[in-house]
Structures are given as structure tokens and as C-alpha cells.
Amino acid sequence: MISQKFKDMLNQKSVIRQMNVEADARAKEIGADKVFNYSLGNPSVPAPAKFNQVLKHIIDTKDPLSLHGYSENHGIYEVREAVAASLKRRFGLAYTADHIFMASGAAGAIAHAARAVSAPGDEIITFAPFFPEYIPYINETGAVLKVVPADTEGFQINFDEFVKLISPKTSAVLINTPNNPTGVVYSKETIQRLAELLREKEQEYGHEIFIISDEPYREIVFHGVDAPVISQYYDNTIVCYSFSKSLSIPGERIGYVAVSPKAKEAETIIHMCTQISRGIGHNCPASLIQLAVAELLDETSDLSVYETNRNILYDELTGLGFSCVKPEGTFYIFPKALEDDAKAFCKRAWEYNLALVPSDSFGCPGYFRIAYCVETDMVKRSLPAFRALAESYKK
Amino acid sequence: MISQKFKDMLNQKSVIRQMNVEADARAKEIGADKVFNYSLGNPSVPAPAKFNQVLKHIIDTKDPLSLHGYSENHGIYEVREAVAASLKRRFGLAYTADHIFMASGAAGAIAHAARAVSAPGDEIITFAPFFPEYIPYINETGAVLKVVPADTEGFQINFDEFVKLISPKTSAVLINTPNNPTGVVYSKETIQRLAELLREKEQEYGHEIFIISDEPYREIVFHGVDAPVISQYYDNTIVCYSFSKSLSIPGERIGYVAVSPKAKEAETIIHMCTQISRGIGHNCPASLIQLAVAELLDETSDLSVYETNRNILYDELTGLGFSCVKPEGTFYIFPKALEDDAKAFCKRAWEYNLALVPSDSFGCPGYFRIAYCVETDMVKRSLPAFRALAESYKK
Numbered sequence: 181m182i183s184q185k186f187k188d189m190l191n192q193k194s195v196i197r198q199m200n201v202e203a204d205a206r207a208k209e210i211g212a213d214k215v216f217n218y219s220l221g222n223p224s225v226p227a228p229a230k231f232n233q234v235l236k237h238i239i240d241t242k243d244p245l246s247l248h249g250y251s252e253n254h255g256i257y258e259v260r261e262a263v264a265a266s267l268k269r270r271f272g273l274a275y276t277a278d279h280i281f282m283a284s285g286a287a288g289a290i291a292h293a294a295r296a297v298s299a300p301g302d303e304i305i306t307f308a309p310f311f312p313e314y315i316p317y318i319n320e321t322g323a324v325l326k327v328v329p330a331d332t333e334g335f336q337i338n339f340d341e342f343v344k345l346i347s348p349k350t351s352a353v354l355i356n357t358p359n360n361p362t363g364v365v366y367s368k369e370t371i372q373r374l375a376e377l378l379r380e381k382e383q384e385y386g387h388e389i390f391i392i393s394d395e396p397y398r399e400i401v402f403h404g405v406d407a408p409v410i411s412q413y414y415d416n417t418i419v420c421y422s423f424s425k426s427l428s429i430p431g432e433r434i435g436y437v438a439v440s441p442k443a444k445e446a447e448t449i450i451h452m453c454t455q456i457s458r459g460i461g462h463n464c465p466a467s468l469i470q471l472a473v474a475e476l477l478d479e480t481s482d483l484s485v486y487e488t489n490r491n492i493l494y495d496e497l498t499g500l501g502f503s504c505v506k507p508e509g510t511f512y513i514f515p516k517a518l519e520d521d522a523k524a525f526c527k528r529a530w531e532y533n534l535a536l537v538p539s540d541s542f543g544c545p546g547y548f549r550i551a552y553c554v555e556t557d558m559v560k561r562s563l564p565a566f567r568a569l570a571e572s573y574k575k
Numbered sequence: 576m577i578s579q580k581f582k583d584m585l586n587q588k589s590v591i592r593q594m595n596v597e598a599d600a601r602a603k604e605i606g607a608d609k610v611f612n613y614s615l616g617n618p619s620v621p622a623p624a625k626f627n628q629v630l631k632h633i634i635d636t637k638d639p640l641s642l643h644g645y646s647e648n649h650g651i652y653e654v655r656e657a658v659a660a661s662l663k664r665r666f667g668l669a670y671t672a673d674h675i676f677m678a679s680g681a682a683g684a685i686a687h688a689a690r691a692v693s694a695p696g697d698e699i700i701t702f703a704p705f706f707p708e709y710i711p712y713i714n715e716t717g718a719v720l721k722v723v724p725a726d727t728e729g730f731q732i733n734f735d736e737f738v739k740l741i742s743p744k745t746s747a748v749l750i751n752t753p754n755n756p757t758g759v760v761y762s763k764e765t766i767q768r769l770a771e772l773l774r775e776k777e778q779e780y781g782h783e784i785f786i787i788s789d790e791p792y793r794e795i796v797f798h799g800v801d802a803p804v805i806s807q808y809y810d811n812t813i814v815c816y817s818f819s820k821s822l823s824i825p826g827e828r829i830g831y832v833a834v835s836p837k838a839k840e841a842e843t844i845i846h847m848c849t850q851i852s853r854g855i856g857h858n859c860p861a862s863l864i865q866l867a868v869a870e871l872l873d874e875t876s877d878l879s880v881y882e883t884n885r886n887i888l889y890d891e892l893t894g895l896g897f898s899c900v901k902p903e904g905t906f907y908i909f910p911k912a913l914e915d916d917a918k919a920f921c922k923r924a925w926e927y928n929l930a931l932v933p934s935d936s937f938g939c940p941g942y943f944r945i946a947y948c949v950e951t952d953m954v955k956r957s958l959p960a961f962r963a964l965a966e967s968y969k970k
Contacts, residue, residue, distance in 0.1 A: 181746045181782045182840055182847075183694055189850040190843070226639040235863070236631055244621040248824040284679070284857045291856025299578055313853060320854025351576045387576045429643040431862030445577055448585070452577075455584040458708060459715025460855040461686025462679045467826030468630070469861050 194312070195541050196220060199526075203535035210533075216562035217535045217554070221360060221511065223428035224553040225481045231427060234475045238468060251467050253454035255282025255436070259474040263436055266477040271409045274441045281437040281453040284465045285430070286396045289420035289437045290317050291460055292453040294352065297390040297418070298323040302351035304392070307337055308543035309514065311360050311394070323351065330544040335362040335505050335514070336370045339377070346381055352390040353378070358397040358407065361542050361549040362514040363490070363507020365407045375414040382416075388444050391417045396435075399426035399480045401509040402487045415442035418449070423473050425511075428481040432469045486511040489552040489559045496563050500570040511553040514539065518573040522548050528572065532565040589707070590936050591615060594921075598930035605928070611957035612930045612949070616755060616906065618823035619948040620876045626822060629870045633863060646862045648849035650677025650831070654869040658831055661872040666804045669836045676832040676848040679860045680825070681791045684815035684832045685712050686855055687848040689747065692785040692813070693718040697746035699787070702732055703938035704909065706755050706789070718746065725939040730757040730900050730909070731765045734772070741776055747785040748773070753792040753802065756937050756944040757909040758885070758902025760802045770809040777811075783839050786812045791830075794821035794875045796904040797882045810837035813844070818868050820906075823876040827864045881906040884947040884954045891958050895965040906948040909934065913968040917943050923967065927960040 196219055203217035238247065254260060260277035267275045283289035298304060300322030306314055308330040318325040326345050331338035353374070357366035366374075378389050393410045398421065401407045411417040419438040424430035437453055439446040457463045464470070490507050497504055497515050504515035517525035522538035526548055529536045539547035552559060591614055598612035633642065649655060655672035662670045678684035693699060695717030701709055703725040713720040721740050726733035748769070752761035761769075773784050788805045793816065796802045806812040814833040819825035832848055834841040852858045859865070885902050892899055892910050899910035912920035917933035921943055924931045934942035947954060 181692060181694065181697060182844065183691055185694065186691060186847040186850045187843065189853075190846055220645075222645055224640075227643050231643070232634050232639060235634055239627045239630055244627060245619075245823070248622050248626070248826050250615075250617055250825045287853075287858055288856040291854075296578055296581060297576060299576065299580065302576060316850070316853035317856065428640070430645045431643050431859070433857070433859060433861050448582065449577065451585055452581040455581045455711070458584075458682075458711035459686075460857070461683040461712065462828070462855070462857040463682055464826070464828060466828050466861040466864050468864070 189316070196537050199535050199537055202530075206533065213561065215533045215535065216558060216565055218550040218552065218562075219535045219537055221551045222553060223425055223430065223481065224555060225428055225483065225485055227428045228476065228479055228481055230479065231429065231472060231476060234472045235468065238471050242471075247471070248467060251464050251470065253457060253463055254450060255280065255464055256467060256470050259470045262474040262477055263438070267438060271411065273411055275438065276441070278447045278450060279439045279441055281450050282465055282470055283420075283435050283437055284433040284462055285424055285435045286394055286420050286422035287313070287317065288433070288462060288465070289422070289435050290354075290392065290394060291321070292456050293392045293418045293420055293437050294318055294321045294323060294354075295456045296449045296452045297388070297392070298351040301349070303347065303349045304352045304354055305342070305345055305350055306354040307342070309335070309359075309361050309539060309547070310543055311356060312541040314354060318354070327543050332544070335359065335364040336366060337374060339373060343377070348385045350381070350385075350389055352392050354392045354394060355410070356394040358401060358509030360397065360510055361512045361537075361539070362505060363510045363512045364505055365401060365405055365508040368406070368408045371408045371410060371413045378414060388416050390443070393417055393419045395419055396422040396425050397510040400483055400486055400511065402490065402507070405508040407509065411440040411442075415440055416444055418443065426480045426483075427473065427476060432466070434465045434469045434473050485556055486553065488556050489554065492556070492559050492563075493550060493552055496566060500566060502570070511551060513550045513552065514547050515550070517546055517548050518570065520546055522546050529569050532569045534562065534565050534569060584711070591932050594930050594932055597925075601928065608956065610928045610930065611953060611960055613945045613947065614930045614932055616946045617948060618820055618825065618876065619950060620823055620878065620880055622823045623871065623874055623876055625874065626824065626867060626871060629867045630863065633866050637866075642866070643862060646859050646865065648852060648858055649845060650675065650859055651862060651865050654865045657869040657872055658833070662833060666806060668806055670833065671836070673842045673845060674834045674836055676845050677860055677865055678815075678830050678832055679828040679857055680819055680830045681789055681815050681817035682708070682712065683828070683857060683860070684817070684830050685749070685787065685789060686716070687851050688787045688813045688815055688832050689713055689716045689718060689749070690851045691844045691847045692783070692787070693746040696744070698742065698744045699747045699749055700737070700740055700745055701749040702737070704730070704754075704756050704934060704942070705938055706751060707936040709749060713749070722938050727939070730754065730759040731761060732769060734768060738772070743780045745776070745780075745784055747787050749787045749789060750805070751789040752805075753796060753904030755792065755905055756907045756932075756934070757900060758905045758907045759900055760796060760800055760903040763801070763803045766803045766805060766808045773809060783811050785838070788812055788814045790814055791817040791820050792905040795878055795881055795906065797885065797902070800903040802904065806835040806837075810835055811839055813838065821875045821878075822868065822871060827861070829860045829864045829868050880951055881948065883951050884949065887951070887954050887958075888945060888947055891961060895961060897965070906946060908945045908947065909942050910945070912941055912943050913965065915941055917941050924964050927964050929957065929960050929964060
């Protein structure tokens, strides 16, 4: 009996991926230089050269039986130790290997974290606009994803709406800062207020409410921005990290769960992750990849292009009259569409060969996402198209 | 709220892993050459040298942005094409890339296959003795694992018990041949009879019943043994393959789902796997590892040591009066214990520094598993211990 549920999901195609497919098709038709594909959040800069060097060094020097053999269920111990040491050095908490579980990217990390701190029927709250994959990520755990409407002023947290939604059923809140799709970094004030509110509610409800902090963009923060470290503000924090964006290696599927040493039963949660793996079928990321990232914990690709692109786009778009919050990190910007219907707006943009993603699937209608993880040259070439698009709304 | 379910699972420690930990501890105490660790199914021969060569060649020649970038959700297309071509050439079915989904080892493959062909409450039937991890693998899908008692004559299928268990709720049967823990290969007759029975029941119940064929040991078949290819006997077959044992790369977590081209909605099932991934958090194995195995599809490690060890152990154990079915593949043998209580037997064996695994967790009390993926020298050194153990039961 073929599963009707997963069969039905085939009809819910990702808007982002569909836009990308259309952009690729048109590029073949009219030339790649004439299509401005801002659809996908795929890193546009290569991994640091050191990544390949390290891979080859490991292959050349490690005993193949141990290199390619089964690793521990939590991940390779030395790798977990190295991750913990790096987090401790950078963020000042007493992380040890016992607080780290190696996972297959942030998706794998969230799959574990969400299951570890919720039971079927529990509610996990996230904040619009949000990464649309959170819906299947959370709903498949048996918990229910609840979405707080956006704070469209600054894309921080809409606390008025949040307090309406939080309840004794809330087991966790899932945040993403620096944020996809807005590029906004939650301020110190936002995080403090969130932490205080959650501590109050923990007292009131008599159980923990965890912050699951999805941090694939942690290393992509622009000059002069002070991105708060969530675990420094709230003890019951589980960080879900991915090396996909910082090292430009999304295909290698590597990240980790880091439970704050101050969280309730932190070590137990890490052990529980190994049990969760058994049921969802992914026992550890590839050993070779684990060992390689352990050598690059304090490095990133050359991420400067993203800030360059942010500057050009922000200046141009605001100059054209677009309303938008200035991104402080990531490689996204999230301006207001020039008409209420973001889908209609993106359809019109497509007439100018601009592949933009309407905001509806991010839970915040009326906006659009530009993923500027592209070459700066393409950004510059696309500006006349944005001008023509804006002009078309003045007629 | 920390998940009680996964917390409780921490108390159900794997007997196999516990035995291995004890064996390691004793080896440190009295010397590794004096402890005979037959507990873990971890390959004892290295990956083919070509595996490392191919990895380095890929790293040296591929554009890093595309090499380490996001792959398609189904797995890298060229890799899926290569897998399909190899299966078609070897097994004669019309496999194409559309029938292949790249997964993180057999565990990842089963996580997808089981979800694709069952709904919560459905029953998936397996046959004792069986790999104990099937319990969390299946139960976490929402389906229920039902176990057919063993055919202790030949460790084929106990059809009398099977027909009692199969029902309209049965959505799939999960088989494993060559088998862990018995080393037995299901005969042509067994597979034919299974296929006929399932076809009858499909008719009777008015829905498909899939065979999920867990095949990590497919390439470890001993001389003169003709291992039937399940998909040649039954159309609704989903193969879950792992390269862990054939290439000795279990830590690299790579395998695939191969749906028979003759299965109902075969291509749909593969597409559904990408939807299943979203919910369980593992979108593809590492790109580098996918590309590497695609170059070694028709190769294996030098697996001859397993047959050598089988011969020595089978001859010795039967000579000592142990009752056991001769393994035709894998690196396991599954003799009857010399007393009814297999745990007590293994405890006594441990007095002779023999780390054996009692059969209870395999769903077939009264036997024990020897994992002879070890150096032949250790097998030879262990024979006096087996002799002394057998002798102790004659007193």
C-alpha cells in the first residue's frame, strides 16, 4: 500500500525550486547572462582551498579501515571534542564533546533536536517569515508547527502575537537568526525579551521550553553587526548548525546539534539523539567529511561577496522606492512587493527576467525574497531590470 | 519537555555493542591477542585501494562549487544512472535512474522504503532471526513490526507461521538474505514460495504487499552458492542496498533504494522518497561519497577472508558437536547454544574470553551469533577456547 500522505506531498512543489527550474530553462533559451536568477540559497563562492587539502591529507594518512569504518553513533569523538573546544573558545560556555552530536546538515540537526524536546501533539512555535521547510521538518516529528505572524516593522519578533500563541502545549520555539528570508539579525533586546518571556512561561507551565536555534548563517554577519549568541541569553538552548553556507559545502551534508551545557539534562539530550537516529535512519554524517570539517572549524569561505551584493541591492532598491529592512547577514533581502499580491509581482518581475521568490510560502504575504548568493557582476547587470520593473508600476 | 520515549530508549542498550565494549576493556587488561571479539559486524578488510584513489581524483578534478554543492534530492543524477546501469547489466531488469534513490546506508534506505509503502497502523512483517535494529527502524515509521518465528531447521522462512501472521493490514515484508545473523541465503524455492504467497494475498486483500529486501550482504556470497535476485521473482520489490560491507566503508554512510522497474508506481515511490527525506532530515548522502562509489559499482574489497573464516569455524564447531546451519554468505554463523539459555551460554563463553552475542535480541532464543569479520589468525587462536567451552558442558 503506497503511502497516500507522501504521495500527496508530491503535489506541493517548492516554489523556490520551481522558480529555479524556470530560470535555468530560460537561461538556455536566451543566454545565461540575460537571466537574473535570485531564487536559490546556494552558496556562490567555493569552499576554502584548505578543505580539499585536508580531505586529501586525511585520505593519505589515515588507516583506511579506521577512516572508513563505523564511527560512534554520536559522531567521531575527536570531532565532537574539536567542535566543543571551538564553541567554548568563541562563545564562552563550557561545551564538551558530551554536548555535541554530529548531524547531516541543519536539516538533520533539527530532525534530532525537535524530536528530543517534544512529544506527539506538542507545539513548536516559529516566527514568520520562516524557511518553508520547517513545515515538513516539524510536522513529521508528530509535533505541530505554529507560526507567529511577522513583525513587519523590523522583522524582529512580534511579541504581541507570540504571547497569544504560546501555551502549556509549547515545547519549543524554533528561531533562525541571521534569518532566511529577511537577512535580519535578531537584536540583543529581542533575544533578551524572548528569553525572559520563555523563563516566565517555563515557571508558569512547570516544564521546560527549549529554544531550537537554527544557525546555518551564523558566520555570515556583515560589518559592524553584533549578532547575539543565543545560548548566552537562554540556558535551554539547542543550536542546530550547518557548515553548508560558511564553508560552501551544502552537498556534503554536515552540521551538528550543540546543546547548551547549561540546558536541562544536556548530556541526556545528546544521548537521545543517537536513539532518534535509529528511527529516522541516519546514523552519523560521512566519517571523511566529519574529520575534514574538524580541521576547519574556525575558517570560512571568502564570504565578502555577499556583503558587496547586499550593499548594491539595498541601495538600488531603496533608491527605487522599495521598502525594505537592511539585511545584517545571510545572503537574502526581503523587500515589500510593489503590489499586494507578491505572486503577481514576481510574475511581472519574471517578464524582466528577474527570478524572485514570492513571500507567501514564508508565511508573510506581500514581500519577495532575493537570494544574492550570486556573482556581483550578475547583480550589476540586473539593476536595469529592477529599474524597469519599478518603472512599470508608476504607469 | 524532553521526550520521554527517546529517554526511555536509552535503557534499551544494544547487547551487541555492550559485548563489544566489554571485549575492548578486557583486551586492554589482558592483551588484545587473548580476547576473541566476535561481537560486531564491522568489516575487517580495508576498502579497495581504488576507493581512495577515486576520492582524490574527484577532489583534484571537479570544480569545488559543483562538487561540494547541493545535489538533487534524489541523489546525483549521474550516480543514479550508473547504479541503474550496473543493476540492469547484472540482474537483467530495466532499471533507469528513475528507479534509484541515493540513501545514507541501508538504514537510511529502509527508513525511506518503509515509509513509502506503509501508513501508520499498517504492519510490516519480518522473519526471525532478524537484525534487532529493525524494531526502531520500523516502529518509528508509525507502522508495526510483526515477527514470524524462525524456521530453526534451515533458517529459511517458516511459512506455517507466516500465513498465520499475514493479514489485510500487512503492507510489506522485510527480508534480509544473505542473512544477519544466520549467514543463510534464502533458496530459490523459498523466494518462489514467498512470491507466490504474496501475489495470492495481494489479490485477496486488493492491495500491494511490497517486499523490502535489505541487501547489505548481497556481495558476500560464498563459492558455489546461487543467491536468488529477489526482484526477478517478485515485481513489487524495493531493494535497500548499502556499500558498507561490500566496499568496507560503513562510516561513509552510503547506499540506495532501488525500486523494481516492474513495481507498482515505481517512479512515484522514488519521488516520494524525496518527500520522506524532508521530514526525517537527511537530504542525500555526501556528494563526494556518492560520486566515489559510482566509480566502484562492480568492485568489492577482498572479501575472501570471510569464507576462509567460515570454513574454519564451521568445521571446528560442528566437530565439537555444535548444531549449526552452514552459512552461505555474510560474515556470521548462528549455532545452537549448548544450553537453553543463550545468555547463560554466552556468559560462560566469556569466561574463555570468547565475546559471542546471545540470540535473544534476534528474536530466536537458544542460539548465538559469531561475527567472523576478523583476522583469520584470531579465528585460529580462538579454537582452543571453543574446545574448552564445549568441554565444560560435558562435565
